[in-house]
Amino acid sequence: MAERPTEARHPSAEGLHAVPAAEVFSRLLNAQADAVDALRPALPALEKAAEAAARALAGGGRMAYAGAGSSGLMALADCLELAGTFGIPPDRTPMLFAGGASALLHMTGAVEDDPALAETDLARAALGPGDVVICLSASGGTPYTLAVARGAKARGAQVIGIANVAGSALLDMADFPLLLDTGPEVVAGSTRMAAATAQKVALNLMSVLVGIRLGHVHDGYMVNVVADNAKLRDRAARIVAAISGQDIAVARDALEQSEGAVKPAILIARGTAPEHARAALDASGGHLAPALAATTN
Template structure:
């Protein structure tokens, strides 16, 4: 197997085990900071990825995530947040994780080498024309990730490949290739460290920008959140109050009239009927900017 930069030796690796605890942590922390810095050069690619994802979702398509092992966990963490943060239906943001739910309880390495499993996952997710899938692999050569990319493209979906190694095989199968060049790990080959940190930050940025482009973020507020617990119900009321410029009681009344939907509640709080609010939002593609002061 070709040596990858993620498997190389980090300068801080030698003698790591004999250093004082705070020294070990200082080296690990410095490596995490360096991993964050690796995201900077990828910003143009991340912006393009968000455009592709938002375009797919706006047109009724899917924005999927795929990965194995640590990369899959980073993808899963971002994917699961989309419903609560931006109100995106889970069926529109499928997660393809090598080994499925069982692998989340006990990580099994063999599943990341199974191309048949990858092809089955792509088919089950229903990825095709008009869809986008974010495929992650630190090494850029994980068989599960490569097969997902190949199968998704064959079905007409666009592939956004994120890897931590220059010249990754994944990039040859991607419509958009994003390099997060984090280099060697202080604990050699442990890509749950720097590589995964960069991946998670990159995904945070992509999904946040997708939310903005879909009109689900207004003045930094999550105006399309799904309020399904006490914390989010309280947050929804505070958002309506702040954006509409009304008191808490008016905000709560408006939310009751819209079954908890924040965007139309903002307009209801400003005096519109619920049906009118829904119509106004539809006319603006879900964006509040032209409808509130």
């Protein structure tokens, strides 16, 4: 087990079963904080990976996710949030999860060892040139994830590999390798802890930069949000009001005219006719700042 750092003995594990709850929590929390700090040396590689993913989406390609077990869950969590947060259609961000939907209700280890499942999922996703797939594996050697990475590369897609073990097979084959060197787990081998925390934070950083590059974030606001419930409709109105400098009533009226789309509503609230607002956004590639500049009287 000691061959992989994630399986090795953590210094804080000694006597963990016998210490008070507060001490257990303190040791675990310190390990989680260390896991987040492990991202700092990886930031340059993370930037390259995010830029590649943004280029794929901007060019009409897709940004897929792939993983098994805890790593797959981290990938799935990020993938599912993209539509609501950044308005990216789900068909542009396919998810390849070992075992499929049934594995989400009852996770079993066997599916991660089955490359044939990866081939089936790859065929269904039809990845190819212009696409990017983000493959996650704490060990960097999960057979399902490696099979996805190999198959995607063979089909012409680029691979972003995220792993927590240096020199692992996934990092070796990835076009954009990203090592999150989180080391041993306090509960040896339980990579749903430090390794998964680092993966989740890395994906958060990556997807936000992708959103920024696509023009879906402006001054920290999610200006491409899909307002499909009461909470998000209220958020959209507040975003329009804040960026346009108008009151909430004007913002709501602008959203009515834009059929709920935040970016054109901001321009409309500032006095731009709806057809001119959409034309300005088309001319700016969907980026709000140049559209605002072009429509300012």
